[in-house]
Amino acid sequence: MIALDAMGGDHAPDAMVAGAARAVRAGLRVLLVGDADRLRPLVPAGVDIPIHHCPTAVAMGERRPTQAVRASPAPSVAVTMRLVAEGRAAAGVSCGHTGATMAAALFSLGRLPGVERPAITMVVPRADGGELTILDLGANVDCRPAHLAQFAVMGSAFTRRVRAVERPRVGLLSNGEEPGKGDERVQKAGPLVAATGVHFVGNIEPTAAFGGGCDVLVCDGFVGNIMLKTVEATAAVVTHIVREEILAHRSARAGAWLLRPALRRIRERTDASSLGGALLLGVDGVVVVGHGRSDAQAVSSAVRYAARCVEEGLVDGVREAMAAG
Template structure:
């Protein structure tokens, strides 16, 4: 199993990316990690004793966070992200992980790696914690701003395969993000998608309102990219705000500091539950390879978890299951 690593992508590249890759290489001897990027910088970060399952492919360019995605992918042909994507396309790597420019990664996935046959539009999936302690896979969170009903059906089909294999959920509950729980609610898109999802070869549990989404009502939450991305950013912003306000309260006086000390273990567990580093990256489902988007500000642990996710994706043959499910009835919905 060979996974290409965009060593130059992300806010903390290449230091944290290389550190996370070294940790993953030592933890997973069955995986060869190919660090793609500036060889001098990578070696400076990695030190002298590289694990035997680490390779380096030198590139001279990198895609910056502010670069326009399509132009960057087309013009920066020797960038770490583009070269990693080309390796997946050419069969030199089975998958890739990048913490770089999200739009550019989606563009590279589409234009270079290509789509799974039968999937009209790939979707970016994100793993969210729920109040019940379980994980919820939400898609699309930004790959496509516009969607049709059959696209939402395909999102559910792909997410069902991913949740079964990577998240080890035997019978994932599939929900449709909507403004009401009753069938027939919502706009034209949701009304058309509901019967398709209801007839799908997965466990559809109906509409899920946004206020109920974090209460362990489903294992997979299906949305169009515009709605899903807005919900993702709202939850991220609210979470950061909550932790910020709690910090102000607990550091207000000597008495509140004592209270914080007494609650330290519980607060640490609560914060860990909502820490993106614990969940790895976001798979770009529908691309013909394991393409994982790590958080842009990933530290070494977060990036190692993203590699863990790519490894589980490949070991479980998620793409094979998606293709099987499509041939068993998915394509006729398109």
């Protein structure tokens, strides 16, 4: 059973219920957490989705998420994580306020032994056709070198368990490959990462990382979050320019028609709604953080992603890796 915060997200609760219904039709069990009076009319006829009633939620614009999740009565995201902690759900999914989701997960689930800072972790496509695990993408804006070493261990364990990469190559994001490159934190983190026993390939630049130079890319949350948003913005700009050029020229429109199958495959590989969201890695449970703008397809993908992480024994894998490292 996957607990889904049905009240979190820009398009909640409609997209949450629709996404849950897609996941249920695919054979998964989903528990909706939210205002039953609002959720029940949205559940499609013939689809069995239980509802755990919770009338309150954390607003997307909440500026004090830690206080919000401690409020009484508890908001939907806090109840979602509590259900996971109590063993009534195998994993929790929320597309709501990221800070509130992190706070609720930490309060209810706690950290795994040896983990000082959980990390937001995401898998993105690489240019060589493979995939790249990136962490941290925003959970921690001020990391110590030791935290980066822990991220390396957790990211490597995730990549082995869930992505089935036997010996993941771990790179430390920097502005050059030489050992002396990077700021003081990166320079101090290198030897610590190497000492953990992961397959450390050293400092790596973004071009090399996205080109296939590593399987796990480690960075602090401030840099990681900016990098992710820059990639998203660049993709949006390029898409806009391509569309403008196609519409401006008749010959380009004809060429685009011929390229439709290839363009469709590119969209499928890069579409955020198919990536499944991000993981909060390092807490004692499976927690998937979906994008705030998630539609029904993205919600369904996030639920499937959470179920897959449970099936692959992600939490035990990270626990074992931290104990060994």
